[in-house]
Amino acid sequence: MRLGIALIGLLAGIWLGLSGLPVRAATTERIVVNRFSGVAIEGFDPVAYFVDGAAVQGTAQFEANLWGAVWRFRNDGNRAEFLAHPEVYGPQYGGYDPVDIARGVLNAANPRFFAIAAQRLYLFSREDNRDAFAANPERFLYDAGKRWPALQDKLGQ
Numbered sequence: 001m002r003l004g005i006a007l008i009g010l011l012a013g014i015w016l017g018l019s020g021l022p023v024r025a026a027t028t029e030r031i032v033v034n035r036f037s038g039v040a041i042e043g044f045d046p047v048a049y050f051v052d053g054a055a056v057q058g059t060a061q062f063e064a065n066l067w068g069a070v071w072r073f074r075n076d077g078n079r080a081e082f083l084a085h086p087e088v089y090g091p092q093y094g095g096y097d098p099v100d101i102a103r104g105v106l107n108a109a110n111p112r113f114f115a116i117a118a119q120r121l122y123l124f125s126r127e128d129n130r131d132a133f134a135a136n137p138e139r140f141l142y143d144a145g146k147r148w149p150a151l152q153d154k155l156g157q
Contacts, residue, residue, distance in 0.1 A: 029068070029094075030094050030155050031069045031090075031094045032109065033068075033070070039069070040070060040095065041091060043057055044057055045073045045074045045078050046073075047073060047078035047081050048078060049089075050089065050121070055112050055114060058073045058074050058078075059072060059073075059074065062075060062078070062079045064079050066082075067086075067090070089121065090121070091121045091122065092122050093122075093144065094152075095111070095123055096123075098133060098140055099125075099130075099144075100129065101147055101148055102139075102143035103147075104147050106155070108125065109124050110123070110125055114130070115133055115134055117133075117137040117141070118137075122137075
């Protein structure tokens with residue numbers, strides 16, 4: 001019986017992944033990834049946020065594995081830059097929303113809502129969180145910085 005339930009769950013996950021519907025990110029990991037593919041930030045190119053000022057989809061042709069996640073890029077130059085400086089280009093807080101972290105809650109971010117602050121990438125679960133952060137990033141970063149260690153301890157290795 002347990003095997004049947006697990007198989008149904010697996011098939012449902014595969015269907016969701018192939019159907020084009022959004023697949024929920026794993027929220028028990030230190031880096032937010034798609035739980036079925038292992039792809040970080042829904043396959044968006046983390047370097048493009050800095051270079052293009054936009055959320056740009058990467059491709060499977062230009063991938064890298066780092067921190068237990070698969071990262072996608074739109075070109076080889078972006079992949080090389082990310083691998084040379086992942087601490088700069090990787091989303092802060094592992095892709096969790098810093099506004100929610102400041103409130104003591106872990107929510108996987110939507111990579112379409114982003115901000116660059118102090119030369120670092122922040123992703124947000126909602127547009128209104130991004131807007132609140134943009135109005136006062138220092139406050140949210142201070143509060144998130146205080147709460148992040150305890151929340152990070154709750155995440156899987």
